[in-house]
Amino acid sequence: MIPAQHKTYGEPLMTTAPHYSIVAPIFNEEGNITLLYERICKVMDDLGEPWEMICVNDGSRDRSAEMLDELVERDSRVRAIHFARNFGHQIAVTAGIDYARGDAVILIDADLQDPPELIGEMVERWKAGYQVVYATRERREGESWFKIFTARLFYRVIHAITDVHIPVDTGDFRLMDRRVVDVLKSMREHSRFIRGMTSWVGFKQTGVSYVRDRRHAGETKYPLRKMVRFALDAITGFSFWPLQVMVYVALVLGVLALLAIPFVAIMRVATNALWFEGQATTIVLVLLMSSFQLFFLFVLGQYVARTYDETRNRPLYVVARTSGDSGGDTEPHVPLPVEETVHVENGD
Numbered sequence: 001m002i003p004a005q006h007k008t009y010g011e012p013l014m015t016t017a018p019h020y021s022i023v024a025p026i027f028n029e030e031g032n033i034t035l036l037y038e039r040i041c042k043v044m045d046d047l048g049e050p051w052e053m054i055c056v057n058d059g060s061r062d063r064s065a066e067m068l069d070e071l072v073e074r075d076s077r078v079r080a081i082h083f084a085r086n087f088g089h090q091i092a093v094t095a096g097i098d099y100a101r102g103d104a105v106i107l108i109d110a111d112l113q114d115p116p117e118l119i120g121e122m123v124e125r126w127k128a129g130y131q132v133v134y135a136t137r138e139r140r141e142g143e144s145w146f147k148i149f150t151a152r153l154f155y156r157v158i159h160a161i162t163d164v165h166i167p168v169d170t171g172d173f174r175l176m177d178r179r180v181v182d183v184l185k186s187m188r189e190h191s192r193f194i195r196g197m198t199s200w201v202g203f204k205q206t207g208v209s210y211v212r213d214r215r216h217a218g219e220t221k222y223p224l225r226k227m228v229r230f231a232l233d234a235i236t237g238f239s240f241w242p243l244q245v246m247v248y249v250a251l252v253l254g255v256l257a258l259l260a261i262p263f264v265a266i267m268r269v270a271t272n273a274l275w276f277e278g279q280a281t282t283i284v285l286v287l288l289m290s291s292f293q294l295f296f297l298f299v300l301g302q303y304v305a306r307t308y309d310e311t312r313n314r315p316l317y318v319v320a321r322t323s324g325d326s327g328g329d330t331e332p333h334v335p336l337p338v339e340e341t342v343h344v345e346n347g348d
């Protein structure tokens with residue numbers, strides 16, 4: 001095998017359809033693209049089987065787009081999908097999956113927090129008969145305590161309240177077999193939580209563990225606002241628990257009220273208890289109850305809004321252009337909705 005430093009990138013190995021598709025979502029990652037490509041090249045070339053890399057440019061505002069086009073020019077195994085605007089991480093990953101042609105599809109973050117070197121181990125597990133090989137973070141490095149704390153909490157809450165078994169501390173870094181990918185492609189829901197959706201598909205799934213590195217360059221593209229939205233998508237997409245829990249709160253409060261009515265009446269009549277006369281207690285209770293009610297209205301609203309979002313049935317993303325489609329399809333393999341067949345009764 002040729003050592004990596006003597007290799008000229010851009011020698012296409014691809015004579016047949018790629019066995020592996022690497023999918024990387026890219027949002028303002030100009031500082032990471034080159035190194036990501038180089039590290040992936042090294043790992044994938046060592047495997048010695050044809051592969052392709054699909055970079056989904058999620059409306060980047062830095063030099064990412066030009067850098068990707070340069071890469072595509074140099075190496076025909078690289079393809080770039082440019083979105084018309086920023087649609088979000090989960091949607092970018094979805095587009096990558098739609099365009100991927102490999103027998104196995106590997107999702108990886110572009111910031112090198114997911115080490116490409118782990119792909120070899122994932123491929124081994126895949127060849128041993130697993131259809132999904134996800135990477136579980138043993139430890140995280142170079143992230144704020146807030147991020148680590150909220151992430152740990154998030155995975156545990158999701159684990160506790162969903163019916164689907166979603167492994168804890170596991171991101172989107174994973175390998176998926178073509179059979180799983182084809183099912184995923186038929187799931188066109190708008191509020192997407194890819195790791196939950198993959199778990200939902202089933203088949204044989206296993207994990208490999210790794211230490212999550214710090215970001216190579218740039219800053220996290222997940223500010224608090226996006227993190228909250230992501231968490232809500234995950235919860236509403238995989239659990240009705242928030243809706244069901246309301247009934248318990250209602251029951252407890254109902255019982256309390258039933259007990260309070262005779263208690264208050266008797267105290268009023270039988271004693272001279274002045275401490276029932278304060279308005280403060282009433283105000284506090286009213287505020288507390290309104291806050292409860294508004295919170296549950298918000299929860300309800302989350303489900304209603306998502307239902308509305310689904311019924312509008314807009315496309316998940318808009319592609320402005322693609323580059324590097326030589327020898328392949330330009331259209332993603334999205335299954336068309338099954339059309340209703342209308343039986344026309346012939347009169348005579």
Ligand code: UDP
Nearest residue numbers: 025026027058088089092109110220221222
């Ligand atoms: N990303 C994206 N669109 C977005 C936000 C992020 O495509 O709106 C990409 C980003 O470029 C990176 C991956 O998703 O490749 C993960 O994002 P990030 O590293 O910022 O998330 P974190 O690791 O901080 O959770």
Ligand code: MG
Nearest residue numbers: 109111113215
């Ligand atoms: Mg990251």
